[in-house]
Each structure stands twice: as structure tokens, then as C-alpha cells.
Amino acid sequence: MKFSLAVYAAPHSSQSAASALRFARALLAEGHEIYRIFFYCDGVQNANSIAAPPQDETDLTGQWQALQREHSLDLVVCIAAAQRRGVLNQREAERLEKPSANLAEGFELAGLGQLTDAVANSERLVTFGGTQ
Amino acid sequence: MKFSLAVYAAPHSSQSAASALRFARALLAEGHEIYRIFFYCDGVQNANSIAAPPQDETDLTGQWQALQREHSLDLVVCIAAAQRRGVLNQREAERLEKPSANLAEGFELAGLGQLTDAVANSERLVTFGGTQ
Amino acid sequence: MKQRTLALCRAAPYGSALAREGLEAVLASAAMEQEIDLLFLGDGVFQLLDHQSPMAIGQKSLRRNLMALPMFGIEQLYVARGSLAQRGLTPEEIQIPGAEITLVDQPGNLIAAYQCVLSF
């Protein structure tokens, strides 16, 4: 079955981002397809490549990236939410005159339309909310 | 009277960081002293210089920086919380082998001992919590 | 056949960004001509109060986003009757120009009619 996930939670602040990763792995293990994972609200922090959790804590960004490489996942970060929260790719950093970019490889910035598109093209959408 | 503030909330996710800024301004306007503002938990995102909110939304990082310059405030960001959440200065970025730093000017990274020190040296401590 | 999407709006405005970011997602969806309905439940009903003036707290009014809904073809808003009553609000206090408010007694039955539910 074709699934999409919406992730609203930052890593290290609530458990929800880790739950989303676990659910994504279980989906793939059970033979289902992931059409898209859309990172919105504080969820955009999952794509912050500057995060450096201690070695005995889970590096969620790195685990998303590994899963992306293995399964060619479409990891989309809402561009408007990411701008507000300080997650930019090289092009946006230059356009907004910021000194550096920090979007992790394997993630893409795109508009909210990609959430609508995911809803239209998936049989199931599961939301992983934040602490709000 | 000598105050310190503890800020646990990221800008743009909850109102609390903006409330902390308003309270800090009111304290100074009323002639009180701010010993330290300690950013902890998601509050470390207040010091993320890559954030680029739309022009019709408040740029909290910029406003903290302006207040810091005007009043020589001690804006301290918990280093452990900041590492987990992807807010690093140049030294930490190099030590942790991250491609770039993003700590905004006017903020300093330091340990949790600076919160203890603020408690010991202030007559009042006011906490601005997050969405957790 | 179920095809439509429901946005379940449970966040009060201003205290968190969720109410605003939820409406932005709804407007993006409507702009792409996807059918989407809104159900205001719990503290989400506070989004619909009139006379909001968040200038002093440095935010834009959420009413602007709500009033854009009819322009994108969303002319009916569902509101949980129980949530209003719990908060001491009357239906008269929650009006959006250009939109019709439909009070819902059994939110569960409404939800079950949708293919997809986005929670905000």
C-alpha cells in the first residue's frame, strides 16, 4: 500500500520524530511503499545537518539520510517553515544573504503543495505531531 | 532588582520566546538589571543566525541581538542543548567536524553551570517555557 | 467513494504556530484545487473569535487567513458544538464573513467520511 508521512516534530525535543522513523522502517520492512515524507512545522529540524547529538544518543538526521539512500525516499522539507526556523540549502542561503547553509543531504526544500500532492497520491497519510 | 531569565522556547513555534523578549524590554524600561538570559531546551534556536522569517513576521534573533548591543546583555546558550539541536559556533563546528557554524553574534555558548550561577546571583528568575 | 480531505484544527491561535501553519497548509491545498474541509474542535474554536488584535504581541492576525478561505472556495466550516459549549461560547460569537458555520454534534461520524485527515 502507498503511504505518506507528515512529521511536525523536531528530533531531541519530543519522541515523535523517532516514532516516525520507526514507523517508516516498519512500513518498508512489511513491503509497503513510501510515496513521500513531508517535514513541516518544527519537523524541519530533522534536516538540520549541523546537529551533533552526543554519541550515545540517536542521530536522527543521519538515520533519515541512511534510510533515504537505501530506499530512494522522497524527503521533502517545507521551505516556508524551514526559512522561519533556520534550515536553508545553499541556494536559499545565498538568496536570503545568510552566511551558511545547513540542509542535510538527502532532503529537499519545496513548497506546501508537496503535502497536498502527497495526500492526493497516497492511500494513507500518517501524521507525527510535535510538542505544540 | 537583579533578574535572570530562562528561555526554553524556540521562536516561531510558540509565543514564549517573544514573551521573554517583551518581558526583558519591560524590565530594562523599569530600571531593573538583567544578570543573564539563559537559553535552554528548544530555546537555543533563538540564537540560530540562519533563520530568515518573512519580512512581515518578527525576527526574534535580530531583536535579541539589538537588545544585547544596547544593554550589553549576557545571552548564554546551553552548549549541550545547542549541540543536539544544531546551533554551533565556529569552534564547536570545527571540533565536531560540521561544515558550518550558525550561532548568532551576541550569543555565547556555555555550560549548564551558567544557569546555576544565574540562580545564585539573581534576586528573581523567570522561566519562559516551550511547547513541550 | 471517499475522496476528500479534512483538516482537523485543534490549536488556539498565537500561543503556538500550529493554528497558523495549519491554515497555511489548508490554503495551499485549496489553491491547488484539492477539495478540503475544516473541522474546528477543542481549542481550535478560539481561532474563530472576532476582535482578535495581536499587534501588541508582535503577530499578524489569524483572521486574515480565515477570511481568505471563502476566496479559495471553502465556504463551509465545521465546528464541534460540544467544544463551543465547553468554552462558554455561542455560535453567534464565531462568524467568518463569507463562510457558513455548520455545527457538528458527532465529530466522529464526520471524520469517518474522509479519505485523509490532516491534524493541526
Place this chain on the structure above:
Amino acid sequence: MKQRTLALCRAAPYGSALAREGLEAVLASAAMEQEIDLLFLGDGVFQLLDHQSPMAIGQKSLRRNLMALPMFGIEQLYVARGSLAQRGLTPEEIQIPGAEITLVDQPGNLIAAYQCVLSF
């Protein structure tokens, strides 16, 4: 003369980072030999349950942080009796080796005795 600090611990473990970051702040304070007490209230009492095994959810057990408290001289933990009762827990279910649990009937009176309260 009030001099001490109280850490008010109201967060359940694991669901949010607040319980962990709160205990880290308390341990940092104790390591600097500042007197600090802890009051567990609301869902914070769930931090004290035995048999936590968060390996499968990719987190470290919070019990390690709690069991470090006596080593830093924090040998007495305050727990709101009402919060336990609301959650169907008995005092026997919340033991920390090396620490004495003191049940509190009037949290407000305890809080009022402190110079500073850190909320977590």
C-alpha cells in the same frame, strides 16, 4: 531566610526531552554544590517508575540520571501525594535507591519556602 532552589519536575519521561534536560540541569547545579531540591508533580511522578526500558525506542534510561542524584548529595525527593493518587500509583511503586521519598500534601506550602523555582 530562603536560599535554596527547587526544581519542579512535571514532565513524563521519553515523550519529551524536558524530563531529561531538567535532571541534567539539577545535576549540574548539585555538582556546583548549590543546594537544590526536587518536587515531582503531575506527570513528573512517572519519572520515578521502576522497570523503564527505553532501548527499543532509542533512548537512554532516565533512571540513570535519577540514581545519580544521591551521589551528588540529593538524598531526599519530594513527591506530590495527589499526583500519585490521580495516576493510580502507590508510594511503593516509586523507589530510587539511596534516596528517601517524602510525600507532600500541600505543594504550595513547600514551593513558598524557596527563593527560586526552576520549572521542568
Place this chain on the structure above:
Amino acid sequence: MTLHIVSKSPFSTQALSDCLESFADGDALLLIEDGVYALQHKALQDLQNTEIFCLAADSEARGLLPSAISCSVEAIDDARWVHLCTEHNPIVSWFR
């Protein structure tokens, strides 16, 4: 039938309460993250004829012993979680 996923403690938020006010006949309830503390809450006792599940990993993480898990709640693994999501539609998350 709807699958409701509750991820916050019923002792500190209205997530479970709002969810139960939005239940229809035949809907199922899944408790995850801090939502598993509902195992200690009386709201579940009032639910008759409802399928209630919790993620075993989340209840074990929090030290909620099998004996505390009411016989009306089934602890499931992640594969079963996926299966529940294929069986139900829509899926509604109650995370605040």
C-alpha cells in the same frame, strides 16, 4: 473505520478526551509515546466494545508492566502497527 492515534498523556493534555469525543462506532484506538499512560487512566474503562492497542515498545520504555496493561488493551509490535494502518482509514493523530 477510523484509526485514532493518541500520543500524549491523558493526565496532562486533552488529547485522549478530545479523541474519545470524536469516536464513531467501530473506530479503533492506538496509544503511542506518552499516550500509553492512558493505561493508568479511568477513561479507558468506560470504552466498551472498542479495539484498543498500545505500542509495546512505548509501554515497556515507561515501565508500565504487563500486569498494569488492562486486559482490554493489546500491546503490539511495529509490524502490527503498520497492519492496523492498512486496515483503517482515515488515520487521525491526536498529538496535543
Place this chain on the structure above:
Amino acid sequence: MTLHIVSKSPFSTQALSDCLESFADGDALLLIEDGVYALQHKALQDLQNTEIFCLAADSEARGLLPSAISCSVEAIDDARWVHLCTEHNPIVSWFR
């Protein structure tokens, strides 16, 4: 005397309820951010002989009209907020 600052809605969290269970005689209550929705909540009506304040900027932002603000609650500006903090000690924040 303690100043309790509540910043979450009493309709969606236990912040106000936990706070009121931790009240001592003479303590004061300040409602800020979504905490001002307590103006619509019956919990405040049960509070006798207690000083209750709300931030005017926060109640106005949310469209809570002066008429809705019970006569037992005083809407204050930011300078008065500061003053309250100098008059009370400790200051306890209830933000979840």
C-alpha cells in the same frame, strides 16, 4: 508569596489545574499567552480571595473582550507584570 504564571489553555492542558493544586494562601496568579483562555473557564470562579491578573496584550490578541474578563481578573500592562515579579517570590512558571 509565590507568583504563579500560567501560559497554557486550561481547556487543553493541566497547567492551570496543577497550578491551583499548588496554591498557598496569599499567592497570586498571572495568566499569559494561551493561559488567558482561563477567563472562559470555571476554575477561576472557584478561586476566592486570590489576586488574579492577565496580560492585556495577550487577552486582546485573542479577542477576549473586556466584558468577558471577569471582574475578579485585572488586565495589566508589561510594566505592571515586572512590578508583580518584584513583589513576589518565588516565581513559578506553568507552561505545560
